[in-house]
Amino acid sequence: MPILTRPNLTVQTGALVTRLLFKGTPVGVEYLHQGTLQQVYVNQEVILSAGVFDSPKLLMLSGIGNAEHLLPLNIPVVADLPSVGENLHDHPLVAVGYKSTQALPAIAPTSNIVEAGLFLHSGKSNEVAPDLQFLFSPALLSPTLTHEVSGATLVACLIKPQSHGTVTLRSTNPLDPAVVQANYL
Numbered sequence: 796m797p798i799l800t801r802p803n804l805t806v807q808t809g810a811l812v813t814r815l816l817f818k819g820t821p822v823g824v825e826y827l828h829q830g831t832l833q834q835v836y837v838n839q840e841v842i843l844s845a846g847v848f849d850s851p852k853l854l855m856l857s858g859i860g861n862a863e864h865l866l867p868l869n870i871p872v873v874a875d876l877p878s879v880g881e882n883l884h885d886h887p888l889v890a891v892g893y894k895s896t897q898a899l900p901a902i903a904p905t906s907n908i909v910e911a912g913l914f915l916h917s918g919k920s921n922e923v924a925p926d927l928q929f930l931f932s933p934a935l936l937s938p939t940l941t942h943e944v945s946g947a948t949l950v951a952c953l954i955k956p957q958s959h960g961t962v963t964l965r966s967t968n969p970l971d972p973a974v975v976q977a978n979y980l
C-alpha cells in the first residue's frame with residue numbers, strides 16, 4: 796500500500812491489544828507482540844474498533860463497564876458504565892441449501908455469490924422499515940461442502956431482532972474470548 800511509507804504511520808501486525816491506557820482520558824494502548832507487552836502513547840486520540848465482541852471486552856478490561864462486574868475481577872474502575880456489553884443485537888438467519896440434481900454452470904468470477912435479495916415487512920406495511928431480509932445464492936453455501944457441489948441457498952433473516960444479548964468478561968486474561976450470550980428469540 797502506498798501510504799505505508801508515510802512518516803506519520805506505523806502499522807503493527809500480529810499484535811493483540813490488551814487494554815487501553817488512561818491518564819484521565821485515553822492516552823494509549825497496551826499490546827502483546829511476539830510474547831512481549833508493549834505500550835504506545837498517542838498525541839491526540841485512541842480509536843477503538845476491535846469489533847462487536849472485542850470492543851466491549853477491551854473497554855471492560857480497561858476498567859470501563861459495569862463496576863459490579865469489574866470489581867469482583869479486581870479491575871480498577873475508570874468509568875462505571877453498566878451499558879457496556881449489555882446491548883448486543885445480532886440478527887439470526889436461517890439458510891436452507893438445495894443440492895442440484897445435475898451440475899450447473901460455474902458461477903461467474905464477478906458474482907458476489909448472493910445474487911438476489913428481498914427486504915419486506917412482516918406486517919405488510921410500506922410505512923415502516925423492513926424487518927425481514929431474504930437472500931438467494933446460486934451456490935450451495937455450506938461449511939461442510941466444497942464449492943464444487945452445485946446447488947442454491949435461500950436465506951431468511953430477521954433484521955430487527957428484539958432480543959438483546961450480552962458480552963461479558965470470562966476473565967482478566969486478554970487472551971480469553973469474551974462470554975457472548977446472544978439471547979436469540
Ligand SMILES: Cc1cc2nc3c(=O)[nH]c(=O)nc-3n(C[C@H](O)[C@H](O)[C@H](O)COP(=O)(O)OP(=O)(O)OC[C@H]3O[C@@H](n4cnc5c(N)ncnc54)[C@H](O)[C@@H]3O)c2cc1C
Nearest residue numbers: 809810811812813814826844845846847848849850853969
Ligand atoms: C457472516 C457475516 C456476514 C455479514 N454480512 C454483512 C453484510 O452483508 N452487510 C453488512 O453491512 N455487514 C455484514 N456483516 C457485519 C460486518 O462484517 C461488520 O459490521 C463489520 O465487519 C464491522 O467492522 P468493524 O471494523 O467494526 O469490526 P471487525 O470487522 O470485526 O474488525 C475488528 C478487527 O479487530 C481485530 N481485533 C479484535 N480484538 C483485537 C485485539 N485485542 N487486538 C488487536 N486486534 C483486535 C479483529 O481481529 C478484527 O480484525 C457480516 C458479518 C458476518 C460475521
